[in-house]
Amino acid sequence: MNAASRWRAVLARDRRFDGAFVYAVRSTGIYCRPSCASRKPRRGQVAFFPVPEAAERAGFRACRRCHPGAASPADPRIALVRSVCRLIDARPDVPASLATLSASAATTPHRLLRAFRAVLGVTPRQYRDERRLARFKTQLKERKKVSPALYEAGYGSTSRVYERADAQLGMTPATYGRGGAGTxxxxxxxxxxxxxxxxxxxxxxxxxxxxxxxxxxxxxxxxxxxxxxxxxxxxxxxxxxxxEITAHLDGRQPHLDLPVDVRATAFQRRVWEALRKIPYGSTRSYSEIARAMGNAKATRAVARACATNPVAIVVPCHRVVRADGDLGGYRWGIERKKELLAREAGEATS
Missing domain, CATH: 3.30.160.70 (Methylated DNA-protein cysteine methyltransferase domain)
Incomplete structure (x- = not known):
């Protein structure tokens, strides 16, 4: 179901699509079910999400009028993903083991992983990490102190959040808590x-x-x-x-070499440098990047580094795919990743 079809369902307040997706309004920060009787927003203010948990992950809150979380999804994969998301959200301090989560949901790890990737575009572990980080950011801005915020968000120690601070916050937690003051x-x-x-x-x-x-x-x-x-x-x-970036997107400048100012861990910088070496029109798998860096077991860490890349296109994380050829996720939308790769492949062979 594409965005145009979803928008038509919203305009018609079509109850048949309740549970199939939710729409969020950027100006209000609220998400609703398609049949919500609230005043319809401008199309430019609307974003669509497959499940309520995805909308909340993006920072939106549920409409108190239509209660979108109460809608029953017709797709069993959506129901499965939502039930596991609730398990993860209830215990942010407990590791999101795929085996444990799948057992709790009465399914197999493979089916659970496929469902998460199909519905949310992330793994259960990535969902947990993003939700926990979002809670941490909220707590930092409310409390202004690191220690209470990290424990409230579900982190077990200060070392864990500080070691990932550059990759996830772009600065130390204390500086992030001040909202980037001085920048x-x-x-x-x-x-x-x-x-x-x-x-x-x-x-x-x-x-x-x-x-x-x-x-x-x-x-x-x-x-x-x-x-x-x-x-x-x-x-x-x-x-x-x-x-230069727009010319690159149009295929008129295949190679970008622009200065960047990004705060990152040593590992993350190594990953991003490896991404910048991928030729225009080519792709690499996460595992290939890990092996090229001399650590074949670091595939997941490479994937996390790609997911936290703050400078899309300049550091071409869209050129990294899964070993089986699946596109994987992309922060700016899987359709954009697909189009980017298609454009680059076409220009490289023309």
């Missing part, structure tokens, strides 16, 4: 082949590249991530970098 960021948003492109940078280089359907949502995401940073639109300063 100056310029940004620009322009149309591109994949929708809207946001490029943000510090004086040292590009710190964020995002792709979306509308500019306000991309800007809102940047400000939400760094509420205390000094952020200002500056098209002139970023004009040359934006032009």
């Amino acid at each position: 100056r960021i310029a940004f620009a948003v322009v149309p591109c082949a994949l929708g809207r492109l946001l490029v943000a940078a510090t004086v040292r280089g590009i710190c964020r590249v995002g792709i979306g359907d509308d500019a306000p949502a991309l800007e809102q995401g940047l400000h939400a991530e760094f509420p205390a940073a000094t952020i200002a639109r500056d098209d002139d300063t970023l004009r040359s970098w934006v032009a």
Whole structure:
């Protein structure tokens, strides 16, 4: 079911699709079932999610009028994923073992993994990590202190969150808790082949590249991530970098070599450097990247590094796929990943 079909169901308040998906409104931060009787928003403010848990993972809260979480899904995979998401959310401090979760849901680990990837595009472990990080960020902004926030979010120790801070927060937890205070960021948003492109940078280089359907949502995401940073639109300063990225997306500049300013662990930097070496029009598997780095057992860690890449396109994480050829996930939407790879393959062979 594509976005256009979902939007038609929302406009018609079609009860047949309750449980099939939910829609969220960026201006209100609320998500609803398709048949909700609330006032219909502008299309540009709407985002669609396969299950309520995915909407909450993105920071939206449930509508108190239509109670979207109470809708019964027709697809058994959705029902399975939702039940396991509830198990994970109830105990954020308990490791999300695939074997344990599948046993609790009366299914096999393989079926559970396939269901999660089909519905949410992530594994149960990735879902748990993202939800826990989201709770940690919320607690940091509310409490302003690291220790209470990390234990409330389900982390077992300060060392665990600090060792992953660069990869997940882009700065130390204490600095993130201050909303990026002291950081100056310029940004620009322009149309591109994949929708809207946001490029943000510090004086040292590009710190964020995002792709979306509308500019306000991309800007809102940047400000939400760094509420205390000094952020200002500056098209002139970023004009040359934006032009290079858009030319790359159009196939007119296959190779990008732009300066970046991203805070990362040593391992994460090694992964991103490996991604930048993947030739235009080619792909590599997560396991191939791990072996190239000299650690064949680091496949999952490589996948996590790809998922936390803050500078899409510049660091081409879209060129990494699963060993079986499946595209895997992509922060900016699996359809965009598919289109990127198709465009690059076409240009490389033309």
